[in-house]
Amino acid sequence: MTAVRIDGLTVVYKTPLGELPAVRDVSLELPAGSITGIVGESGSGKSTLALSLLNAVQPPGRIAAGSVEIGGLGDIVGLKGERLRQARGAKIGYVFQAAQNSLNPLKTVGKQLLDLGRSHGVADLRALVREARELLGRMGMDGARVLDSYQHELSGGMRQRVGIMLALVLNAHVVVLDEPTTALDMITQATILKIIREIHAERGLTTLVITHDIGVVAEVADRLAVMYGGRLVEQGPTREVLASPRHPYTRGLIRAIPRLTGDIGLAQALPGRPPTLATVPREGCVFRERCPLRMEVCESVDPPSAAYGERLVACHATAMAGATREETA
Amino acid sequence: MTAFLRRLAGHVARGLAMIFVVATISFFIVRNIPGDPMLALYEKLVTSGMDPAAASQAVRVAYGFYPSGSLWEQYVDYMGGLLRLDLGTSVTNPGAPVTGVLAEASKWTVLPVLAGTLLSFLVGVIMGVYAAVRRSGRLGDILAISGSLLHGVPQYVLALLLGAIFGTTLAILPTDGTADILIEPGFTPEYIGTLIEHATLPVLTYALASYGGWILAMKSSVVTVLGDDFILAAELRGMKRSIVFRYIARNAILPLFTILAISMGLLFAGAVFIERIFNYPGLGLMLIESVTNRDYALMGGAFLLITGATIVANIAADLLYTVIDPRVRSGEEAAA
Numbered sequence: 001m002t003a004v005r006i007d008g009l010t011v012v013y014k015t016p017l018g019e020l021p022a023v024r025d026v027s028l029e030l031p032a033g034s035i036t037g038i039v040g041e042s043g044s045g046k047s048t049l050a051l052s053l054l055n056a057v058q059p060p061g062r063i064a065a066g067s068v069e070i071g072g073l074g075d076i077v078g079l080k081g082e083r084l085r086q087a088r089g090a091k092i093g094y095v096f097q098a099a100q101n102s103l104n105p106l107k108t109v110g111k112q113l114l115d116l117g118r119s120h121g122v123a124d125l126r127a128l129v130r131e132a133r134e135l136l137g138r139m140g141m142d143g144a145r146v147l148d149s150y151q152h153e154l155s156g157g158m159r160q161r162v163g164i165m166l167a168l169v170l171n172a173h174v175v176v177l178d179e180p181t182t183a184l185d186m187i188t189q190a191t192i193l194k195i196i197r198e199i200h201a202e203r204g205l206t207t208l209v210i211t212h213d214i215g216v217v218a219e220v221a222d223r224l225a226v227m228y229g230g231r232l233v234e235q236g237p238t239r240e241v242l243a244s245p246r247h248p249y250t251r252g253l254i255r256a257i258p259r260l261t262g263d264i265g266l267a268q269a270l271p272g273r274p275p276t277l278a279t280v281p282r283e284g285c286v287f288r289e290r291c292p293l294r295m296e297v298c299e300s301v302d303p304p305s306a307a308y309g310e311r312l313v314a315c316h317a318t319a320m321a322g323a324t325r326e327e328t329a
Numbered sequence: 330m331t332a333f334l335r336r337l338a339g340h341v342a343r344g345l346a347m348i349f350v351v352a353t354i355s356f357f358i359v360r361n362i363p364g365d366p367m368l369a370l371y372e373k374l375v376t377s378g379m380d381p382a383a384a385s386q387a388v389r390v391a392y393g394f395y396p397s398g399s400l401w402e403q404y405v406d407y408m409g410g411l412l413r414l415d416l417g418t419s420v421t422n423p424g425a426p427v428t429g430v431l432a433e434a435s436k437w438t439v440l441p442v443l444a445g446t447l448l449s450f451l452v453g454v455i456m457g458v459y460a461a462v463r464r465s466g467r468l469g470d471i472l473a474i475s476g477s478l479l480h481g482v483p484q485y486v487l488a489l490l491l492g493a494i495f496g497t498t499l500a501i502l503p504t505d506g507t508a509d510i511l512i513e514p515g516f517t518p519e520y521i522g523t524l525i526e527h528a529t530l531p532v533l534t535y536a537l538a539s540y541g542g543w544i545l546a547m548k549s550s551v552v553t554v555l556g557d558d559f560i561l562a563a564e565l566r567g568m569k570r571s572i573v574f575r576y577i578a579r580n581a582i583l584p585l586f587t588i589l590a591i592s593m594g595l596l597f598a599g600a601v602f603i604e605r606i607f608n609y610p611g612l613g614l615m616l617i618e619s620v621t622n623r624d625y626a627l628m629g630g631a632f633l634l635i636t637g638a639t640i641v642a643n644i645a646a647d648l649l650y651t652v653i654d655p656r657v658r659s660g661e662e663a664a665a
Contacts, residue, residue: 056565089567102562104576106583106655119569150655166566 002071003032003206004053004174009066011048011057013277020277022048022061024230027305030174030223032071035200035207037221037238039214039253041274045230050178050210054088055079070174090120093167095160097179102163103151109162110147113169120170128169135165139195157188161195168199175200178210193219214257218242226250229275229286236311246313249287285316293317333651340647344640348633355632356407359625360400407629416633417626419619427630430615435634437507438600438611441528442593445535450589453540454582457547461581464552472544480541485602488534492606495530503527505608531607538599539592546588550581583654590646594639 006028012019023045030036040046051057053068055076067075073091076084088094096102104112110129117128133143139161146154146162154162160180167175180196181189197220200207209221217224217238224242225235226249234247245251249270258267272290280286288298297316305314308322367388374384410417416427453476460472479487496504508514509523554560554577563573600613608614612631619627650657 054565056561058561085567085569087567088565094562094565096558096562096565100558100562102559104559104563104580106579106653107576108655115563115568115572116566119567119572152656163562 001032002029004030004071004208005067005069006030006049006052007067007069009049009052009068010064011045011052011061012064014060014062015277017278019064021064021280022230022277023052025066026227026230026232027066028225028232028235030206030208032206033204034222035197035209035220036223036225037209037211037217038225038227039211039217040227041212043274043276044227046210046212046227047178049227050094050176050208052077053174053176053208054092054094055084056088056094086120089116089167089172090170091172091174093170093172093175095163095167095175095177095180097182101151101159103159105151108148108150109154113147113166116166116170122170132165132169135168135199136161138199139164140191155188156184157192160184160188160192164192164195164199168203168205173204174206174208176208176210179212180209181213181216182211189216190219196220214242214253226253229280231286231314232305232312233287233315234311234313236309240309240311246308246311246318247287247315248291248293248317252290285314287315291317295320333648336651337644337648340644344637344644347640348636351636352408352411352629352633353404355629356404357400359628359632360403362620362623365623411633416630419624419627427626430627431612431630431634434610434612434615436611437609438597438604438613441531441609441611442535442597442600444528445532446539446589446593448532449536449538449540450543450585452536453543454547454585456540457544458551458578458581460544460548461551461555464548473548476541476544476548478541479537480545482538484534484538484599485606487538488530488603488606491530491534491537502530504530504606507609527609531603531609534603534607535599542588542592543585546585547581550584551577554581579653583650586646586649586653590642590649591639593642594635597635597638 006026009023009026010021011023012021026045026049028036038046038049048057048061052063053070053076055063055068057063063077067077069075070087070092073079073087076087076092079087103109107115110132113129113132114125117125122128129147132147136143136146141158141161146158151159164177164180177196181192184192193216196207196209199205200220209217211217221238223235224238225232226241226247227233228249234241234245234250241250242254245254252268252270255268256270270290275281275286275289281288283302284300285291285298285303288294291298293315295316301316303314303316303319305312306319306322308318313319371384371388374387375381379387407417414428416431419425419427419430422430456472456476460469460476463469464473492504495502503509503526505527507524507527508520509527512519512523514520557580560573560577563576568576597612600611601616602613603609604611604613605617612634615627616631618624619631652658
């Protein structure tokens with residue numbers, strides 16, 4: 001069963017150079033009960049994609065084409081005003097990067113929880129507070145004390161758990177986590193990832209994790225999608241993609257990870273720089289400037305996503321290699 | 330609560346120290362201003378043929394006061410009086426204690442200044458929010474430009490303009506004094522009406538002169554808060570618009586309280602121009618007259634009052650902060 005179906009999604013930002021796409025023709029399915037990870041460098045469009053799931057792309061950006069079907073809600077791109085507001089928080093939870101201060105500094109967590117409850121017409125606020133306390137306790141914190149605290153009295157890891165609590169307390173079944181562990185130390189990061197996995201399984205959530213850290217995805221995600229220059233270049237089961245990456249960009253990313261053991265020189269940085277909104281090629285493959293397998297066709301033809309078993313890869317070279325393999329077989 | 334009291338005690342101690350310093354400085358500065366009215370009178374009497382001892386006695390009678398002893402002895406006397414809240418006797422108003430003169434003048438300054446400041450604060454803050462929210466539209470442009478313009482016009486120019494327009498050209502508002510002298514003072518509708526009428530232009534001047542500043546300050550504060558992550562977070566959690574608006578407003582208005590407190594103290598300085606122009610017998614006009622007449626005791630008293638007002642306003646702002654900003658509050662607890 002598919003809980004979220006993103007289809008042909010294009011998000012553009014208005015710039016002095018005209019409207020430039022940050023996300024272009026992205027299609028992605030999030031199976032119910034799965035954790036999907038999206039990895040990509042800064043500026044690859046992954047946060048814009050995450051915001052699209054709540055139809056919350058901030059101006060000067062806008063969703064120019066495509067749809068985001070969410071089970072029980074319909075196409076969220078078509079939702080407006082009150083109906084959109086009610087869907088946010090209640091149906092789709094959003095967890096911010098821990099470094100961002102996602103709480104009002106002048107109110108205690110508990111008061112903001114009550115604001116949240118009132119915003120969504122929760123009749124039994126006592127039960128909501130109980131639920132919040134339980135969730136916080138579940139994440140290893142003293143719920144009563146945290147609800148009585150202001151943001152500045154909480155550490156980064158604690159804030160992040162509060163963010164997760166606020167995303168789940170209204171029983172949202174789709175949860176989007178945008179860089180959930182960035183700016184946290186390794187131990188807190190591990191704790192948060194463990195919590196995400198446990199609560200995900202416990203509540204049967206459909207989860208999307210956005211990160212630039214392949215390690216995070218390897219840790220939690222069932223499925224992995226790789227984003228580059230606003231395009232999804234490869235997606236498939238995490239284990240498969242990490243074990244045998246098919247897109248040259250995925251291969252480059254994995255090669256760039258330094259290992260705990262062995263020579264540091266074994267980690268090879270990807271040559272070149274990721275494109276910006278203005279420098280993303282308008283036609284042809286977005287990755288060709290940094291690609292070791294660049295061919296003539298890459299200049300002019302956008303590689304379509306082709307299926308290889310459970311894998312989808314958008315690369316001419318991969319397609320050709322696959323074809324040759326099939327011919328020789 | 331004890332933390333609050335400790336904070337208050339610290340403020341009061343610092344405030345008293347500041348008052349002591351200001352009293353000392355103003356005592357010596359005032360007495361070093363060239364020109365001495367009593368000496369002038371004394372010399373006039375002597376040159377007109379009066380016996381020096383008799384002349385001195387006459388001056389003492391005329392002013393009910395005569396400085397004696399060295400400057401240091403006068404200083405000790407003055408400070409001793411200050412402890413008993415006795416600021417001496419005014420020379421220009423023979424026999425009247427300075428405290429009484431100050432109290433009489435204060436009522437004509439404090440009320441208009443407070444009314445003008447609060448009016449412009451309220452209107453300016455609300456308009457500032459609109460200017461921020463509509464900053465890319467025409468309304469935002471108009472508000473921001475009018476704010477900048479008003480902010481740039483000096484108070485006294487504004488006072489003259491308003492006086493010329495409403496007092497002379499349109500002739501609908503009085504520009505002189507506090508009340509119509511033909512109306513019997515008392516708690517009557519006529520008298521209250523004439524008081525309000527006479528106060529309108531000074532209050533309007535105070536209000537318009539600071540209004541531009543409030544718009545600009547609030548606009549930039551709101552724009553900053555709008556860019557804060559927790560506002561987007563609140564929207565993504567599906568918070569009601571009214572709640573999100575409250576989050577924005579409360580966070581944006583915080584820094585303005587400090588400006589409000591500081592401007593309260595400074596506005597008494599502005600009263601010097603405005604009361605002069607509208608011939609309004611408040612502290613500003615009194616200060617001008619006391620300087621012209623070299624009325625040392627009154628001058629010193631006026632300086633002390635202005636200092637005191639500024640200090641009290643700052644203490645009030647700081648204590649208010651501990652109530653409205655939890656970050657300041659817990660910083661205090663941590664230090665305690």
